[in-house]
Amino acid sequence: NAGVTQTPKFRILKIGQSMTLQCAQDMNHNYMYWYRQDPGMGLKLIYYSVGAGITDKGEVPNGYNVSRSTTEDFPLRLELAAPSQTSVYFCAALGTQFTEAFFGQGTRLTVV
């Protein structure tokens, strides 16, 4: 099992560009999450999903959008990238028993 896979691992964007961060899980977990982690800081929840077709805002949703058309995939869309969105982005998946969240390896995004 691959667990949670994020692509790409690194990306440099210019201000105003858009991109989609991909996240896929093969554990059939219902709950999926997107976090951002600024240097030396904690994990801030951007969006989360409790199942296919259901998404909700987290702590810092502005500037981002998500969709969840399947259980496996939970892409994060950045529209009109800004330098403040420079961060490391983590996707995570959690089963309905809430016993353990599995994280992807992260996407390091720089907006210049």
Place this chain on the structure above:
Amino acid sequence: QQPVQSPQAVILREGEDAVINCSSSKALYSVHWYRQKHGEAPVFLMILLKGGEQKGHEKISASFNEKKQQSSLYLTASQLSYSGTYFCGTPGAHGSSNTGKLIFGQGTTLQVKP
């Protein structure tokens, strides 16, 4: 509301003990603990459930006080490999059920020196 962790940072010598605290202003159904090494993704350590059930790590223990909405992580006889940043996570509660909204504290950086 983000859970609050204390202390922000701890420096230990090998073999010493440490306690990391996590408190929430909201009712908790369960508390997760994760460790993140520099440049890596967070990794699950343990979960504490309402009612006292605990699942996770062999050498690290934790407690969960539901009434005080607090959890503490106990690292005993610390090893160099314990170094990293520790996060508590709270899935959020609605009544007796988790809401699924998993948010984390700001983290506690632990450095273990030889």
